[in-house]
Amino acid sequence: MAKKKKLKKKVIYIFVTILTLLCLGSLFGIKTYQEYKYKQSYEYKLIEHGYSLENAKRLLKYYKKDEEIEKLLSIPRNDSILSLIEQKYYIHNNLERYLAYMDKNKTMDLKDVITMVNVNRDYEYYEHEIPADVNKENLLIVNKYYKLSDDFEPKNLVTISNKYAYDNNQITEEANDAYISMWNAANEDGYKLIVNSSYRNYQDQEDVYDSIKQSKGSSQADKVAARPGHSEHQSGLAIDVFEINNQLTGTFKDSPAYQWLQDNAYLYGYIERYPENKEDITGYSFESWHWRYVGKEVAKIIHDEDITYDEYYAYYIENQA
Numbered sequence: 001m002a003k004k005k006k007l008k009k010k011v012i013y014i015f016v017t018i019l020t021l022l023c024l025g026s027l028f029g030i031k032t033y034q035e036y037k038y039k040q041s042y043e044y045k046l047i048e049h050g051y052s053l054e055n056a057k058r059l060l061k062y063y064k065k066d067e068e069i070e071k072l073l074s075i076p077r078n079d080s081i082l083s084l085i086e087q088k089y090y091i092h093n094n095l096e097r098y099l100a101y102m103d104k105n106k107t108m109d110l111k112d113v114i115t116m117v118n119v120n121r122d123y124e125y126y127e128h129e130i131p132a133d134v135n136k137e138n139l140l141i142v143n144k145y146y147k148l149s150d151d152f153e154p155k156n157l158v159t160i161s162n163k164y165a166y167d168n169n170q171i172t173e174e175a176n177d178a179y180i181s182m183w184n185a186a187n188e189d190g191y192k193l194i195v196n197s198s199y200r201n202y203q204d205q206e207d208v209y210d211s212i213k214q215s216k217g218s219s220q221a222d223k224v225a226a227r228p229g230h231s232e233h234q235s236g237l238a239i240d241v242f243e244i245n246n247q248l249t250g251t252f253k254d255s256p257a258y259q260w261l262q263d264n265a266y267l268y269g270y271i272e273r274y275p276e277n278k279e280d281i282t283g284y285s286f287e288s289w290h291w292r293y294v295g296k297e298v299a300k301i302i303h304d305e306d307i308t309y310d311e312y313y314a315y316y317i318e319n320q321a
């Protein structure tokens with residue numbers, strides 16, 4: 001009897017031991033597995049890359065896509081990235097360019113770094129040529145980087161009636177309709193607008209540019225004229241507009257008609273293309289008379305956010321594509 005009891009005890013003992021070992025083993029297994037899993041996580045990888053736990057968490061709140069985080073891991077740790085991503089117009093594709101630009105412009109505001117790189121100012125004018133995407137139609141961009149081909153001609157060009165313009169001025173039909181609505185509204189407020197320049201083809205622009213280049217050299221020509229293919233006037237979406245009593249480029253900026261355009265043009269789909277104090281962004285001197293048709297919806301965003309078309313295009317068009 002005693003023997004049987006002893007045996008039973010032994011069996012229970014063995015059973016409990018095995019059970020305990022199994023439990024410990026699987027607990028250990030789970031822990032090892034969890035550790036293994038964590039080491040696969042981006043949080044762990046970012047910490048290994050040099051970021052603090054807090055910064056790794058912040059980066060992961062912003063970056064959701066694998067390829068974005070992989071890119072972060074492929075460049076040296078840089079805590080400035082934490083500040084860059086908080087900027088409104090931050091574009092992830094430009095990250096390495098922002099960092100390089102910051103390196104060269106150490107005292108520059110982060111906001112300005114974002115702006116300048118977004119509009120390609122980390123490249124020299126005319127040394128980073130991008131074909132203008134004419135499929136964007138009203139939203140195409142032309143500047144010192146984006147170029148129209150020599151045979152590009154806008155569709156639906158119409159001649160602006162000489163009630164609203166000097167002779168032989170052409171813009172696209174849609175831009176013309178919008179201009180007439182704007183003209184009527186300005187007229188009701190006491191301003192008679194007049195267009196004195198609009199569509200220019202590639203050849204015209206080449207002639208203008210070359211004649212200045214021949215007489216004054218190319219650096220002077222670049223200051224006052226766009227190179228052929230780089231003039232917004234070739235798009236058929238730009239007008240040089242004055243008021244019948246204020247038609248001088250030097251003083252139009254001080255006229256109430258200019259003020260009227262600044263306050264109202266966006267309601268008709270027009271934007272000021274080369275505003276004052278934005279020369280570094282647009283690449284052009286302030287031109288109070290040069291207005292560009294983009295359509296009402298886009299004009300309102302540009303007006304409300306007080307950005308240039310170059311900034312709009314980089315962030316809202318190219319970045320979203």
Ligand SMILES: [Zn+2]
Nearest residue numbers: 238239240290
């Ligand atoms: Zn112009």
